[in-house]
Amino acid sequence: MSTPDGPALRRRLGIFDAVIIGLGSMIGAGIFAALGPAAASAGTGLLVGLAIAAVVAYCNATSSARLAAIYPQSGGTYVYGRERLGPFWGYLAGWSFVVGKTASCAAMALTVGAYVWPEYAHAIAVAAVVALTAVNYAGIQKSAVLTRVIVAVVLAVLAAVVVVILGFGDLDSARLALGGDITAGGVLEAAGLLFFAFAGYARIATLGEEVRDPARTIPRAIPIALFIALAVYAAVATAVLAELGSQTLASAAAPLADAVSAAGVPGMEPVVRTGAAIAALGSLLALILGVSRTTLAMARDRHLPHALAVVHPKFGSPHRAEIAVGVVVGVLAATVDLRGAIGFSSFAVLTYYAIANASAFTLGRKAIPALGFIGCLLLAVLLPLPSVVAGVCVVALGAVAYRLRP
Template structure:
């Protein structure tokens, strides 16, 4: 189980915590801690449902396969479509996180450069190795520990005496949860190990609990020195926090840690999105030309170039909060289908306790609809467009 927990931690603890705190504070003030707990509950339900489905359907493709097998072709397609567009937005958010921390004055230019560089690496067959993952997680944990220590020992401000959640509204907490859901992205990796580890059902809550403790510690520490108002308007919240704690020497360390974490996340995300694009292209749900595999490097080079181009455009034009919101909407839609599919499992097929997929489905829907209006409208429009394309292809006999 320890290997599965480590994989889960490596997938979750990354750049999300560097990027999502400020948008969450803007939505809920100090209630972002309540939002963080709610996001973790929904993530647990999603991961548990996905783990049971993965054990039943070990083929690659995730909810794209589960939805198709349990609910019908259209739901599998919509899950795959939601994953591709949601994770593409995640790529843009990670690229913007690189730019924001590496060179704040040129965040968009650095973001585009990072996308181009990592797309080129992926094109030549470079992979994010397990060893690299461990190194990145170690760096991120060390930086986060330094931030928490600096903030809690460097002297607190009036913000530290603010009652947690006292200034929050229900909608604000829900919106914060939807935005903070972005920081838990990656837990599906542990869910897909259903047949490869001894007890994934136990590993999932352990990994999520550890991640929640780490994130909550960081959130409390940052709130204690910045307060919800300053945090809400910060572009580099963890850097600003160590400065406010009178430990400015840590600021460059935090920037390096955030940049390393975001680059690692971006590399893995581009890799994952391009592979899902390849699978959907092979099934003719995306242009079949994207299913080509490079004869020398053995990678889906056209899919990688297409994903890289879209991400570069998004990184050049989007803002970080918008990218996080759109990403969360798409990924929440993806997991809504996973929970619905899990509800159709029988006890003999390993169905989780019914409350888990029910709560997961309701939570995904609630958090998605509570996101900023622009994210909801744009996400709904993209999903509708995807459904329309599926319908047209079905009518023409290609679906």
């Protein structure tokens, strides 16, 4: 099977692998790192912020699943926006995805470095990017197998955290009660921070050209992965909040590690830190996978250099796109600040999902796409001002480049 620009990617993934890839993108460093900043914003409204993030993520997932069933091609919302709204909106979605998720890759790589060897975080981050780019280069099946192992390990660590806290901790249900420290803006800001931990389900849609029976598999895999992630996040967030309380959680640099120590089991802390590093590797693996597939789709349409629109004859991977993404992420991982990378990524990704919801709005059954669109815009504008300014500038730069192209 071929596309007009060369051979198509091979359809090797079933529903189980698709769910695992989605989970590998979501069950990552976000749950290890985002709870503290979210608690600082929302206070005792942390769980309300988690619920809002989940609602927006569900709307986005539903819209993405409906579109992916109709357009089972690599590229995700780049394809959906192009087909439903016009070439410019498809391009803008693809541009937002590539630049936003490239920043996410750098953030995940830096998270690996921070947990493995903080004094040499940038060097470890670059090494992680090189290693996982090589894995993806060798083909989607190897990536799916490695992701399956990573997801199993991370889920085991998170389950252990919950069991330790519930079994040995000094839990206080009063710490879960809503207090006077809650503001609407703080809860929504927390929702935006926690949304970062849900965003990986789009990776399933970007693999539409490599999934068997995509019209059936993708609409099933996306909500399954999302609801599993939500159940895990809710259990972990509730346990940690009941153990530490919102004020202590807000000041914790490594909240899950602090929670198991506070529960009287400090020997678990190295296990949790190792799990965080593995989780970040899992997210990085899936992120590079998704960005390279969108890069392939945009290169096929000549919105990016056409030389990247090549599939390896042996491995069946978009190897040139993989290498290009790996090089850019490696440079960013060597130079950027973690917080800045996450903030910029969030703005660009919310822009991507807003276009996905707008595309799904044209299919009928408009309530969910409308809610998702409004939710994406609201969370985007409530990000820290530097992130909003940088995001607007880069998205505008992409729009100008589109208008000026030959």
